[in-house]
Amino acid sequence: MAPVKGMEYDSKESLMIAYQDYAKLQGFSVAIRSSSSKYYVLACFKGRKPKDVITKFTRQTQCPARVNCIVKTNGKVIVSNVELNHNHSLEPQLSMFMPGNRELSLHMKRLLESRDIAGFRTCKNVRTLEVMAGGPQNLGVTERVCRNFIDKRRRLRLGEGDAKAIHGLFLRMQLQDKNFFHIMDVDDEGRLRNVMWVHSRSIAAYEDFHDVVSFDTTYLVNKYKKPLATVVGVNQHNQSILLGCGLLSHEQSESFKWFFSNWLMAMKGVQPTAMLTDQCESIKIAVKAVFPMTIHRLCLWHIASKIPQKFKGVADFHSCSSDFYSTIYNSLSIAEFESRWTDFLSKHSLHNNRWLKDLFDEKENWAPIYLNHIFWAGMVSTQRSESMHAFFDGFVNSKSTLKLFVEQYEIAMQNKIQKEMNADYQSKCVMLKPVSTFQWEKQLLSEYTHNIGLLLQVEIKKISNCNVEDVAIGEDGVHRCKIKEMRLVQNVFHKEYTYTVEYRPFGEYISCNCRRYEFKGIFCVHIFKN
Known part of the structure; x- marks a missing residue:
């Protein structure tokens, strides 16, 4: 609503808010020309x-x-004169970009800050x-105004330096959870180099699930570019x-040794079976x-990414x-792998390829045939680590300070715990419907x-694709x-593979040379068919 001569406002601020709202609708920006008692x-x-418009560009038009207004002794203001006409065109559609209209309302400020504290990413918040x-x-207002406000509120909330703030946060967390483990590494000048922390829930989980772990550092998560x-x-x-x-301060062996040594101490000295x-x-x-x-196994994805x-x-x-x-992927014995490797080099004239030579020299650390007799929970790449990083994407970004990252990390962890609890509920309270008439399926599902159980049923559904060819009894x-x-590819039978079940x-005793049970912990379809 446009101000009218004689109107009274409770304060200068209330008049400013009212006039700014009017200005945004009309398409101009407001400035204070005079303010006294x-x-x-x-x-x-x-x-x-x-x-001087000849020597200096200007947007001023002496509008x-x-x-x-007249200011009363009680602080109220009365409009004494109003001029609503402008000597320039008004641009309502561009109001949000004008300097005087870039102010967030109190309601918007509260929404932005509360969602930021709750873990909303800035883009999702806006x-x-x-x-x-x-x-x-x-x-x-523009998106930049919202982002600037959020950054400012974060600085106000964080206040202290990162190292000191993180240390204080860790101490408070340890008061709430005595088994929470953390350690910080500073240089001779007291600057933070490396920091590591482990929740008590993670320490407890590791006691049951220390057979295989994935380690990855490919994600730069904070404004200091620390991996x-x-x-x-x-x-x-x-x-x-x-x-x-x-x-970590850098991706060198010293930092990794520091991290692994302290992580191992947090895990009571129990080394993982496989990494x-x-x-x-x-x-x-x-x-x-x-x-x-x-x-130690090397990520196949990183190797394959170098092929082009x-x-x-x-x-x-x-x-x-x-x-x-x-x-x-299709070699079922070490002899077959080595033979096929030699044929591959000959077929494509790659005997002098240095990368392939170095790769073959450490084949025991990455080729599935040398490793799949060990339980890897189905992992051949560090994709689980990368999916965990993707999970954190919803809570932190490349501009996050270290302390903000740790704060948001806590919120992300609570979200993760809820998903684990939901999986517990599904296992205890929801019964899977068998996909076959076999009694052993019901037994395994229980x-x-x-x-x-869902992964198991994927194997069971493939039984019709398999045939028993020969049975022999050894000495x-x-x-x-x-x-x-x-094998089915896009619902069309593509190729035939032969496996041996003993x-x-x-x-x-039962085993299949596909090593799916040893590698994933789930019986393969070949064993079921037998």
């Missing part, structure tokens, strides 16, 4: 006299639009306001569980030094890469958790059965 004048932002307003054009290091395990629901977290990492020489050095008893670069000179790239993958009394499986008649 007796008089108060609000004017159009373009109301000043233009400077006459203004509101003159987007929610835009939806509530019916679109960005109706919000009244986020995470140790991720797998629980009984096939869910990724965070077993430790740290922010999966990317193909980083510094990590290799640190793992070998701190975890000498741990089986390493095979770029090969004449038939697609055939070459296809043969490479087939050699890796023993497995809900999520593992050792072990039965050996040939199983042929037709077993003793009374069930004390």
Whole structure:
């Protein structure tokens, strides 16, 4: 509503708010021209006299639009004169970009800050306001204004320096949870280099799930570009569980040794049976030094990601890469793998490829045929660590301060715990419907958790794709059965594979050379078919 001569307002602030609301609708910006104990004048932002327009560009037009007020002794103001006409065009659609209209309302400030504390990412926080307003054009302010306000409130909330603030936060967390573990590494000048913390829940989970972990540092999470290091395990629901977290100063062996040594201390000296990492020489050095008893596997995804670069000179790239993958994934014995590798090099004239030579030299650390007799919870890459990083994307971003990251990390962890509890509920209270008439399926489903039961049923549904070809009994009394499986690709039978299942008649021993049970902990379809 436009101000009218004689109108009375409770204060200068209330008049300013009312006039600004009117200005936003009309398409101009407001500026204070005079403010004293007796008089108060609000004017159009373009109301000043233009400077020398020949030598200096100016937007001022000496616009006459203004509101003159008299200030009473009790603080109230009375409008004494009003001029509503402007000598320039008004732009209602551009109001939010004008300097005087960039102020957030108190209600918007409260919404932005409360959601920020609750863990909303900034983009999601602002987007929610835009939806509530019916679109960005109706919000009244720009996204940058909202982001600047959030950043300012964070600085006000954080206050102290990062190192001191994080230390104080960790101490408070330890008062609430005496088993919470944390450690900070500072240099000679007292500057924070590395920090690592482990929840008591993670320490307890590690006692049950220390057979295989994934370690990754590929995610730069905060404004200081410190790598986020995470140790991720797998629980009984096939869910990724965070077993430790740290922010490192750099990705060198010294930092990794520091992290691994302190993480191992938090886990009471129990080394993981197996660890999966990317193909980083510094990590290799640190793992070998701190975890000498741990089986170290290199991430296949990181190896495969280098193929376009390493095979770029090969004449038939697609055939070459296809043969490479087939050699890796479809070899059922060490002898077959080595034979196929030799054939692959010959077929594509790659005997002098240095990358492949180095890769073959450490084949025991990455090729599935050398490793799949060990339980890996189905992991061949660090994707579980990367999915954990993606999970944190909803709570922190590249501009997060260290203390803010730790605060938001706590909120993210609570969210993760809720998902684990929901999986517990599904396993205890929701019964999976069998997909077959086999009695043993019901028996297995009663023993497995809900999520593992679903994976089991995937194997059961493939029984019709398999045929028993031959059964032989060895001198050792072990039965050996040939199983042929037709693989489906886009619902079309694509290729036939032959597997060997070995077993003793009374069930004390059974194994398949696909190693799916050893590798994933779930019986394969070939064993079921037998």
